[in-house]
Amino acid sequence: MAYSRYWVGLIGILMGIVAGFLIGVNPLYVGLILFVPAFITFFFKNFELTVIGLLILRSALDPFSDQGLTRAFAIGISALTLIYVIVRLLSKQTVHIDSFWCFFAGWLVVQGIWVVLLPLGGLGFGSEYLSDAVREWVRVLSWLMSYLLTLQLKERLHPEQIVNSLFLALVIPLSTAFLQLVVPGQFLPSFLAVNPNQHDFRINGTLGLANTFVTFLIFFIGLVYWKLSIAQKRLPWFLLLGILVFYLVTTKVLVGIGMLVVLIATLVIPRLNFAKTFGGILLLAVMVGLFASTDYGRERLASVTQTPLLNPDIDVSRAVLLAASDDNSFNWRIAQWTSLVGHWQHFPLLGYGLQTTNAFGPMFAWAHNDYVRALVEEGIVGLVLFLLFLGVQLLRLLQIIRSPLSDPSQKQFCSVLFAFLLAAMVGMLTENVWSHTALFFYWFSMLAIASWNWSKFPLRSDSSTALRSAQFQ
Numbered sequence: 001m002a003y004s005r006y007w008v009g010l011i012g013i014l015m016g017i018v019a020g021f022l023i024g025v026n027p028l029y030v031g032l033i034l035f036v037p038a039f040i041t042f043f044f045k046n047f048e049l050t051v052i053g054l055l056i057l058r059s060a061l062d063p064f065s066d067q068g069l070t071r072a073f074a075i076g077i078s079a080l081t082l083i084y085v086i087v088r089l090l091s092k093q094t095v096h097i098d099s100f101w102c103f104f105a106g107w108l109v110v111q112g113i114w115v116v117l118l119p120l121g122g123l124g125f126g127s128e129y130l131s132d133a134v135r136e137w138v139r140v141l142s143w144l145m146s147y148l149l150t151l152q153l154k155e156r157l158h159p160e161q162i163v164n165s166l167f168l169a170l171v172i173p174l175s176t177a178f179l180q181l182v183v184p185g186q187f188l189p190s191f192l193a194v195n196p197n198q199h200d201f202r203i204n205g206t207l208g209l210a211n212t213f214v215t216f217l218i219f220f221i222g223l224v225y226w227k228l229s230i231a232q233k234r235l236p237w238f239l240l241l242g243i244l245v246f247y248l249v250t251t252k253v254l255v256g257i258g259m260l261v262v263l264i265a266t267l268v269i270p271r272l273n274f275a276k277t278f279g280g281i282l283l284l285a286v287m288v289g290l291f292a293s294t295d296y297g298r299e300r301l302a303s304v305t306q307t308p309l310l311n312p313d314i315d316v317s318r319a320v321l322l323a324a325s326d327d328n329s330f331n332w333r334i335a336q337w338t339s340l341v342g343h344w345q346h347f348p349l350l351g352y353g354l355q356t357t358n359a360f361g362p363m364f365a366w367a368h369n370d371y372v373r374a375l376v377e378e379g380i381v382g383l384v385l386f387l388l389f390l391g392v393q394l395l396r397l398l399q400i401i402r403s404p405l406s407d408p409s410q411k412q413f414c415s416v417l418f419a420f421l422l423a424a425m426v427g428m429l430t431e432n433v434w435s436h437t438a439l440f441f442y443w444f445s446m447l448a449i450a451s452w453n454w455s456k457f458p459l460r461s462d463s464s465t466a467l468r469s470a471q472f473q
Contacts, residue, residue, distance in 0.1 A: 054163045060172040062208040063191040072143035081145040096151040124352030132355035143444045152450035159449040173205035202252045214256040217248045222416040259423040266419035344376045351379035370428035408453035
């Protein structure tokens with residue numbers, strides 16, 4: 001007892017010294033240091049609830065990225081996962097990992113080579129971009145940790161239960177998007193208002209940019225499609241689908257239509273029947289019709305005809321010249337890619353380093369093409385590794401879909417993930433999809449549950465009996 005009092009007293013003195021120091025630095029740190037032990041205690045006592053809560057919370061954090069909250073979340077989720085794994089290992093309890101997590105971890109370690117090479121002078125840029133490279137590496141590390149953390153829910157929660165909980169992540173982004181539609185911007189708090197850097201009014205919810213909001217919406221449209229295929233009560237899911245499509249159109253992002261076309265085509269074509277084909281065509285027709293019903297939508301569609309893609313009288317060189325004056329985002333992208341590829345040729349093998357593409361181009365902006373980004377930042381080697389990383393995910397999902405041991409609803413779920421990844425890869429041709437942190441946080445969480453043995457779980461009451469009955473016969 002005497003020893004325990006001694007240690008309690010010593011810890012109290014140390015905490016008092018640390019707290020006094022932190023008050024001089026930033027009083028908020030005192031609250032943080034007191035909050036962390038309480039949160040970790042709650043985390044271990046209510047593991048499932050905390051993990052689901054963290055998944056739901058991520059979609060609401062981007063408005064506070066300037067305050068460093070998203071970076072703190074990425075570091076915190078990584079640290080929390082490592083603490084949990086270490087405690088489980090020390091107590092000789094099971095820690096769930098799978099083959100893809102091992103591949104992902106190895107791939108991320110290799111990505112660290114580009115971080116190390118920056119200060120050593122082995123890339124196009126030097127140590128002046130080291131902090132950006134480290135921040136990018138930590139960002140991707142948080143995806144790896146979200147995958148690992150979700151894996152620890154295995155045999156604790158039903159996969160469908162996790163997906164159902166994830167729909168709560170829509171509440172704050174959609175509510176914010178609704179406020180952006182109906183409330184004048186000057187009456188909204190600055191962190192909820194539409195991004196002032198956009199030249200036109202395009203809602204972004206809490207995802208920072210309209211383009212980021214679009215990929216987030218398409219991901220959840222895929223999950224709603226899966227729920228429609230297994231749910232007994234479909235009306236609520238049809239209503240949610242309509243709401244998501246409405247917001248998708250309101251973002252006024254043209255690439256969203258292309259991604260939705262790929263998503264629906266990938267899901268419908270392998271199972272061609274009249275109902276699914278008609279439903280897919282109807283959904284696309286409604287979306288394109290709504291998009292084209294606005295002046296901005298018609299302007300965006302018309303701008304495509306003034307690019308080398310649809311106009312044979314405009315070649316790449318002319319598009320680069322036009323980009324300086326015609327305010328055509330497609331021609332601007334061509335000019336950006338041309339500039340980036342030109343710089344890449346000076347360091348073709350290993351590139352310039354992570355997070356360096358905004359140092360080039362007509363407007364010193366991001367690449368707006370993730371394949372060009374990978375080429376410039378990491379050279380030919382990095383581009384091959386990036387394509388390998390995406391390809392392994394596609395093959396993994398395809399393997400589960402074709403496995404005779406997979407649960408029917410699991411196969412349908414993996415089909416949706418497969419279709420979305422294809423859509424995202426198409427979106428990467430013209431957008432910075434790889435920079436959509438919240439999207440991939442959710443993506444890797446869903447990828448983690450895709451490979452579980454769903455047949456071990458009991459039949460869910462809100463799932464279609466016909467879809468799953470085969471496994472119980």
